[in-house]
Amino acid sequence: MTVLLRIDASARLNGSITREMADRFIDGWRKTDPNAKTLSRDVGREPPSIVSEASIRAGFTPPDQRTAEMNDALAESMTLIDELRQAHVLVIAAPLYNYGLPASLKAWIDQIVRPGETFSFDLKRGDFPIRSTLSGKSLVVLSSRGEFGFEPGGIRDGWNHLNPNLRTVATRLLGIAPDDIYEIASEYQEFGDERHDRSREIALRDASELGSRLAAARRSPCSNEKVPA
């Protein structure tokens, strides 16, 4: 059974485009694979804690030497890591905030990337000592932006630090292959004109289609098909 982990990062609980995109993606998936299980972590509604000195110290202490206080400091992180471990597909619904990640999503990343849990660190590896201990997951990033033109050559080329950040985290820290990352975005939300209507409509349609196609590719036991986003 495929497990989807849905992360919602919009602070808006009503009228959120990214939440709607995630609904469409999951609905599309379920049309093809009704037995898929969805875990939901709404960091927009309930932001994870920001890492603290106590949680960092606990995280870098070997498990058999941790005190009860240290285990308490890591409890939230362990819950979030457990959800991540179960997931085959990570669905991140994330608005662009101030050209970067919503703080709640950054807090979630800082809670799930942990030495000895999701990555190992070994200086014998030279200049790249970090290696993820996770593998085989896919990442779907469903984003919405108030502005537009973030694509290569666009009028805001280089201003979007959300998608590149998530790609680097996924490939360098979560063991996700670049070919297993899929991205869809709606734009023009702040303009509220027909360009926005069209962009949103296309993004919602694409999210639903991507859900169905990825579910179909996963269900076929002989398929090594890579589905273009």
Ligand SMILES: Cc1cc2nc3c(=O)[nH]c(=O)nc-3n(C[C@H](O)[C@H](O)[C@H](O)COP(=O)(O)O)c2cc1C
């Ligand atoms: C705090 C905040 C910061 C934002 N910063 C940006 C920005 O830097 N660039 C942009 O294009 N849109 C920006 N927006 C607009 C959102 O990306 C847009 O409203 C998006 O649709 C929000 O996602 P949601 O509909 O799922 O809530 C910002 C919105 C908020 C609330």
